[in-house]
Amino acid sequence: MLRFFLIALAIFVGSQFSLNAQQKNPLEAKNPILQKAWVDSVYQNLTLDEKIGQLFMADVFSSKGKPAENNLAALIKNYHIGGIIFSKGGPGRQAKMHNRLQEKAKVPLLIGMDAEWGLAMRLDSTYSFPWNMTLGAIQDPDLIYEAGKQIAKHNKRLGVHFNFAPVVDVNINPANPIIGNRSFGENVQKITQQAIAFMQGMHSENVLSSAKHFPGHGDTHTDSHKSLPFLDFTRQRLDSVELFPFRELIKNGVSSIMVGHLNVPALQEDNIPTSLSKAVITDLLKTRYQYKGLIFTDALNMRGVADFDEPGEIDLAAFKAGNDILLISENIPAAHQRLKAAYVEKEITEERLAHSVKKILMAKYKAGLHEYKPIKLEGLHEDLNAHENDVIYEELIEKAITLIKNDKAILPVQDLEKKKIAYVKLGEDSGEAFLKTLNKYTQVDEVKADSLSELLEKLKAYNLVIVGHHTDNANPWKSYKYTLNEKIWLYEIARKNEVILASFARPYSIIDLKTTININAIILGYQNSKLAQEKVAQAIFGGLSVQGKLPVSLGKEFPEGTGFILSKVHRLSYGMPESVGMRSINFKEIDSILNDMVKKKMAPGAQVLIARKGRVVYDKNVGFHTYEKKKPVTSQSIYDLASLTKILATLPLVMEQYEKGILNLDTTLAELIEDFKDSNKANIDVKSMLSHYAQLKAWIPFYIGTLDSLTNKASKKYFRKERDLLHNIQVADKMFMRTDYADTLFNIIKESPLRTKKNYKYSDLPYYILKHYLEEYYEQSLADLTQKHFYEPLGANFTGYLPLNRFKKQQITPSEDDNYWREQRVQGYVHDQGAAMQGGVGGHAGLFSNANDVAKLMQVYLNGGTYGGKRFFKPSTISSFNTCYYCDEDVRRGVGFDKPQLGTIGPTCGCLSMNSFGHSGFTGTYAWADPEEQIVYVFLSNRTFPDAGNRLLITEDVRTKIQAIIYKAIIN
Known part of the structure; x- marks a missing residue:
């Protein structure tokens, strides 16, 4: 200054x-x-x-x-x-x-x-x-x-x-x-x-x-x-x-x-x-x-x-x-x-x-x-056309955005779980980048109609309408005014709906409206460039602060100098690495690694997202859903998260109960679940269980017990091709398991012997147990609980269990061609057999999402428990679960969260803070957060397709090599 x-x-x-x-x-x-x-x-x-x-x-x-x-x-x-x-x-x-x-x-x-x-x-x-x-x-x-x-x-x-x-x-x-x-x-x-x-x-x-x-x-x-x-x-x-x-x-x-x-x-x-x-x-x-x-x-x-x-x-x-x-x-x-x-x-x-x-x-x-x-x-x-142009241009566009009306403080949009949002485009030019960015925050449906009456009827299903006015951005002399029909349509939309008007035209276009009395908020992007559209969308949801002031008068209603200051609400924003002290040039090394990964068939494709200081600075989709190369990976492709489910579904619910005093880290299984009182696990507490220090078995291959001993295929004793009252648990397409087998799974875990040695051993079993406890406590499915408590308020609309209930199969990447149990391509159903046998809703696996939504959840942890103006956890709660209570040369885990290795071998590049935390998943997924450098890193792939035996992604250390480059890119 x-x-x-x-x-x-x-x-x-x-x-x-x-x-x-x-x-x-x-x-x-x-x-x-x-x-x-x-x-x-x-x-x-x-x-x-x-x-x-x-x-x-x-x-x-x-x-x-x-x-x-x-x-x-x-x-x-x-x-x-x-x-x-x-x-x-x-x-x-x-x-x-x-x-x-x-x-x-x-x-x-x-x-x-x-x-x-x-x-x-x-x-x-x-x-x-x-x-x-x-x-x-x-x-x-x-x-x-x-x-x-x-x-x-x-x-x-x-x-x-x-x-x-x-x-x-x-x-x-x-x-x-x-x-x-x-x-x-x-x-x-x-x-x-x-x-x-x-x-x-x-x-x-x-x-x-x-x-x-x-x-x-x-x-x-x-x-x-x-x-x-x-x-x-x-x-x-x-x-x-x-x-x-x-x-x-x-x-x-x-x-x-x-x-x-x-x-x-x-x-x-x-x-x-x-x-x-x-x-x-x-x-x-x-x-x-x-x-x-x-x-x-x-x-x-x-x-x-x-x-x-x-x-x-x-x-x-x-x-x-x-x-x-x-x-x-x-x-x-x-x-x-x-x-x-x-x-x-x-x-x-x-x-x-x-x-x-x-x-x-x-x-x-x-x-x-x-x-x-x-x-x-x-x-x-x-x-x-050097990269430095983009860095400067980005900051100019961000700082120019101007909010000239904000009745009832409608912006930034909050309470996403209560919002059903429509987008209506006016003007002759494209609003594609605007709509795409809006959908990074929550589901926003474009609504089109041939007549005003048809449009108004369709908009009855929504409680918020975002109208974008998009004009030709070729030069400053292009027409910027609304057509007569557009003025009528906008007036009627605003008369019957809560409306946010985003203008990507010369500011004088607002004068042309004659009245804006019914429009709740008006935000100006001034130009219809792709970046201006992206930035205004981010500002609408509080990803960016708004600081601009109107440079000209727009009638008596909006004099020169009008401009509401809008603060960020700790939602992700999207921009250049340089804006958060990183070098873009380093990310080209990541591009090379990803291209090499696809070329060498370590995985058919991947989504990789890197954020720093709450800003996504690298968001790359590479490859295809399968090696057939028919469907490219996009930002809306959905992946099986595998074990990321533990820290993105089950653990948040446990932390929520911890914060409410329902349980604490010393609470035992006998106190949580009545059936465990007389078991060998009665005195295992939450802390040791989630730190993988409770002598539980690493894994139980439940599905093997359902195989026919003669054919080594799924036994007709347990499965049917059609759903009925006795076979109501769907594990795959046209494959329904006996309903009572869910109780069998739980009993197998309850009766399973403990390991003799009291030391660290990673285990999935704690999350089977916690799923049982949480669903029993709330009398709701884990799928419904996570949606209500977290994903809907976060606007994480791509995240959840049972993705085929909400998305087309083609949008979901397949995880394996299963020729040993399900005998089909596993696509839209959870890859993990144990989670599949729970109807696709497991405490340890079963969650599906895209990289952008995973980043939102990780950012909640990084923000100290807040996101989008809501507090999900106290910082002290996150700290309690991000502590390694049994740390020695063999143990690195926090309570639920994985932590960086203490030696040379482990889940990270070994070049980041010991305060960092995250998890990895069997299907080729990874999510990590570092509070010291304020970095979130998400890697999603289906490396298990077509064969889970393909371990090239793991042996080549692709995920941690990328992580090392992230830290190399930090300038300050």
Whole structure:
């Protein structure tokens, strides 16, 4: 924020100076003596024709190829033009054309571009940063400085010396057809501050700036490209509004001013464009404001000036008015001839000509053209689309999001278990990224209809409607208004439903609604880029804080500066690794490992998610559901979590009871379950059992007892193909087990002998026992308990037991081709045989989910028990269960949670905190959380498909190798 203070101070101090105070020449280089020597030397060696030629900057489209280049080459040869403004095309074509044209020039050409929001304003295959109106919502000028700096880097890399930016027009008029989103807003002080920050960012990379469009193009409904706008304001109004930003940028060293084609009677007596007015340019800008930088005309082929006189005469008038560079003359040969004639006839003096030409040469020196080097073509595309752009762009979009209405504090959306949410899309452009991100938080259904009545009928099934208004994001001039039908539909939806409106259009679109009285919340993303959609969706659910302020007034209801501050509610957000102190480049190593995993058939595919500080920074889906490669893994693919069930289903319920005082770590099985009072397990307590220190057997292969002794297949004694009263436990497709066998399982466990040695031995049996206890205590299924207590409040809609009850089979990855018991492909049914024999609902296995939902549950633990504004556990509870009570060289486990190894072999990379915890699963799953580095790591695969004997994923240490890379990626 230091730069913010310095900019504000500069504006305040600058405003105290006399208008006649001497201004430093912004074109002066670090070594003015050497600069002057070079300028004087070059000027003395120029002919009159060459001097006049320096005044012209011609335009060229690299997209038009050789014919356009040849025309420009002729202007360089015959008329010695001093500069080029590149327009539409591509960076590679422009760079090559630039190098060839520079070779033809006696004095290196000054190159300019309109790159207000980046080179993408004119070029394909280049980066587009947010428009100024979006930046205007940001409250931190340091971020706007970074935007200017990054855009300048791109300009410099492409050999552009002058970026015709920033736009400092004060956009008071919502109907302005040409400025609009190109303006920072309507608050004079704020936009001045923001423009200075942007300008200083450009200057930090030695790219020259240009404040435009002097004396101010913001409060008009006319496009100067088509006709001459008329600004009928008093001088007092102009001084306090339109002219203020220009004065302040002059005091802060703006390299140039571009003069617009405007009719401003208060500044000039004659009814001519300001770009041709001596009163505006010489008397006001150069004399009164003491401006010494370059002065550009706006393009002289625009109708706002071109209709005023003949080509050549217009150029002469512009030069005599005080302009230094004549931008995009309609006819350079005619203009060159007319200026030369005026010189010969002493209508233009040598002193006047030298004044402008030497300023142009000063600018060339400052831009480094005294040591001109051609553009390096190698790596150009990569340099212009570097990863650092994404990092900056992300932060800009996040900080711009603005909440202008929030009745009843509806945002962020909470109490997800009580919400049934619909999404309705308005506008012509896609809202795909928005909807996809909404669904990362909870189930949000897109509702479509052919008529309003049909839509309203469908929406009766929902108690919250999110409406997205998506317009074309190609450029700032695209249509942003609602159609008449959309306005009617939105009004009626809001009249009958609780509505959140997310606008991805120019903010003025809200004025077009006439009334927003029934809309509960309005949140602005300003642009319809994919990232803006993702970020607004995150803000709606509290994954991000909201800090933006409205840069313009939207009628009386929403004045400039409106903006509710919205704090995060400890839900996951999604973004770049750099935003949480990690290096993206390291994650490419993870990509390689995953690709190698699929190639070598360690697993058909996988989901991998990495989060730090509550932000998901890596979310990758690789491979396919099977080696047949018919269905690729997506974020909505669902995996059998295997033993992750223990810490994501059973353990949370136990912790909840611990917190309520229903049980404690010393509670014995005899106290929990009546049937255990007379068993050999009566005195086993919760702590030793969940620490795997209770002498329980590691595993009991229950299914073997159901095999036919002769065929070694599932016995008809226990199974039927159809469900009936006696066979009501489904273990697989068309495979139903005897209902009473559930009691047999429990009795087998109860009667099982204890191991003789009192030491650590991992066992599934505690979770069979706890499932029995919990279901008996609550008189509900574990499946229902976990949904109600955890998954629904978390918005973990992909998580749960018995996935075929909620999802299509094709969405679930198969876990094995079972040829030894079930004799079928196991898909949608739990892989673990013991859990299958419990109807798919086991305490140790049976849970299905995707990586994103698993991360939510792990984040609850990492957050100290909170998520989405709800407290599920106290931090002390998590600490109690995350403690190793029997730790020695052989024991590492906490109470339910696995812990890092004490030696060299174990479940982790061995490179993370001993406070970390997690679990792994037989099917190739893994979830780990580290409170010290605030990292959540989730790995889901079906490595057991088609054969559980495939242990390559384990022997190659894929999961822990990835974990090591995660820690290697940490910067701070």
